[in-house]
Each structure stands twice: as structure tokens, then as C-alpha cells.
Amino acid sequence: MEVIRFGTPGPTPPLLFVHGSYCGAWIWERFFLPYFAKAGYSGAAISLRGHGLNTDIDQIDQFGLADFIDDVGEGTKLFDRQPILIGHSLGGYLIQRYALMHEEVPGLVLLSSPSLSGLAGSSQHILMNSPLLAIQLGLLMSFGPSFADVEVIGGALYLNGIPKGEKETMTALLQCESKRITTEALWPCWEKPKKIPPTLVLGGDRDMFVPVSDFQQEAETWHAELKVLPDVPHGVMLDTCWSRVAGEIKTWLDKTFL
Secondary structure (H helix, E strand, O other): OOEEEEOOOOOOOOEEEEOOOOOOOHHHHOOHHHHHHHOOOOEEEEOOOOOOOOOOHHHHHHOOHHHHHHHHHHHHOOOOOOOEEEEEOHHHHHHHHHHHHOOOOOOEEEEOOOOOOOOHHHHHHHHHHOHHHHHHHHHHHHHOHHHOOHHHHHHHHOOOOOOHHHHHHHHOOOOOOOHHHHHHOOOOOOOOOOOOOOEEEEEEOOOOOOOHHHHHHHHHHOOOEEEEEOOOOOOOOOOOOHHHHHHHHHHHHHHHHO
16 A cells, blocks of 8 residues: 655644545645644555555556445554544545444544535536536546546646646546446445544535535534635645645644644
């Protein structure tokens, strides 16, 4: 498993960052990991199997929900105490499924994440708001970024403040996603959490991938603090709004765990 560590272990609880679809641990590395290290936190970002720099990327379609939940569990073993789980998009969905099975999870941050109702709402949201984006995501998932229009995908992920060349460079780092996970995660999970850890649900009103109704639903499920930020898109870790989003997470972490 690819692991990118950050910070020096200390009194703050460790953080485990879990990425979403089409990417890897690298998506946290540019801004978020240095920010939280400077804020006194430590932890790691992992790449799920078949993602990032893992050597099994050509086998990605063999991996599904159970495999990726196991990867989250392996990530928690990197530390001498249970980490707070921070998941973006599909990663947020995965850490919810993990928390249903593991009552020792100390905290969750669900960032631009689908709810336990599954990816059907997200898929409908994309189709209704941008059919062209849906087509390009299908090409990306099936064949990789060289077959997709990175301008369309980048335009949906990020706001207009990022220079076109930089936006295209970041979008070109995206990869194929597992067809198995995108199918399995469509179906709703009706299980209710037996134990609810402190949870922050954070999303943006400019998210082209996940509807605000999903944020509201997962906030209800996890009795969470909900923040829907104005002018914030889906790709929050690399967008110009990244510091505002990271600041909201830090404020909640400090208030909840320190």
C-alpha cells in the first residue's frame, strides 16, 4: 500500500486521509498534508489498492467495496492508536462503511462525500447537471485520462481561479476507476451505526459530483456538524478554496479532540 506520512507524532490524534475515485494519496500531498503538519497534526494519506503508485493498478477492476474497506483498516494499523478518518468523495463513503463495522473509530470527517444511500444520487446529480461530464467520466473510467476531455472534468472539479494549464496538469493525473466499486456502491446501505463517533460533514454548494442533499442525509445519519460552504466545488484539496476548507476541518478537530 502506498503511504504518504506527514507531521511528527505528538499529543494530537493521528489523521488518516482516504482519497476518492480516479486518484490516489497524491491528491492530499500538495496542500492538505503540509497544512496539518504545520498545525501540529501527524498521520498519513494512503492509496487504495489499484490506485496511485501501487503496483496493482492494472488489476483495479478486480477490487471492490470489501477490498477498499480492508485498505482503510490496514491504514489504521499505521498508528499506535486509532486515527481520525478523513475521506473525500468515495473515500468518505468508504470510511462510513468502515465505521459501521468498527465501533472504535474516534472521529470522521466526510468531505464532499456521498451518503450511505450510495452513488445513485451522485450519478443522477451529474446526469441532470452536466450530461457531458457524465460522458467524460465514463471515458476516464474505461480508458484513462488520455481518452477524456480534461478541460470538461477539470472545469467540474475546480473553480475558475486555477490557471488552465495547471488545471489540465492536475486533471491529467487522474486514472481509471474500478468498475466493480462503482457498481457495488450504487446500492444503498440500510445499516444504521451502532455507535456514532464525533463527525463533521463538509461540502460545497458548487459541487458538480455530489448533491447537497447527500451531505444533509449523512449529517442526519451520523448526528454530525454540517457545513455547506459557498463557492466550493468537489475538488477541494487542490482548488483555490483549499485553505478555507482545511481551516474548517482544523477548527473542528481542535474543538472536538484537543
